[in-house]
Amino acid sequence: MVSNLSEGVCIEGLNSIELTDCDLTANNTKRNGNATFLDSIMIYQSMSGDADSGTSRFTMTGGSLTSKSGHVFHVTNTNAVITLENVDIINEDKDNILLSVCADGWNGGSNEATLKAISQKLSGAVKVGGDSSLALELTDGSAFEGSIDGSITNAKGETVSTEVGTVSVTIDSTSTWTLTGDSYVTEFNGDAANVISNGFTLYVNGAALTGTK
Secondary structure, X not given: OEEOOOOOEEEEOOOEEEEEOOEEEEOOOOOOOOOOOOEEEEEEOXXXXXXXXXXXXXXXXXXXXXXXXXXXXXXXXXXXXXXXEOOXXXXXXXXXXXXXXXXXXXXXXXXXXXXXXXXXXXXXXXXXXXXXXXXXXXEOOOEEEEEEEOOEXXXXXXXXXXXXXXXXXXXXXXXXXXXXXXXXXXEEEOOHHHEEOOOOOEEEOOXXXXXXX
């Protein structure tokens, strides 16, 4: 599946998409509707009445996801659950943003996301706006190489957020997080030894996490 103008996947409200062993390439070069971001997988609620509000779900197992422009995942104005298992994610955008959860051109709902990584490699920046929340779960040998903060600028160059929202990170004993920048979370569940500091600091509720590698 190839998209040469818009998002590769767009989910609104109480709907879901599941991909298994698919190769998806998206090159989002035009902001559609009220959107102020470019992204490959967009999960949102417009409140226009054509989709019921509720938890939006995107599940991908195997295959590949190539994001040529903008953020790989973008969640706004809804509650989204993203589940990834053994997906080859190729992010060709220079800003290397894996996920943004923040306000966009819609209102009336909350910006909430859960990202479940199962035997999954993740890389890039994760951006969570001050009015938004994220639960990140790394299990079954997953590896995340990236950072988490709340500094967000949209495709128009406008500042959307400067402070990070509510972020919970859970890492099981088989998974790791390698920091690529100072990162900020509200809650950390797991062994600090599974966090590879790489010269950076993970702050949990404002305090530096000790015991990292």
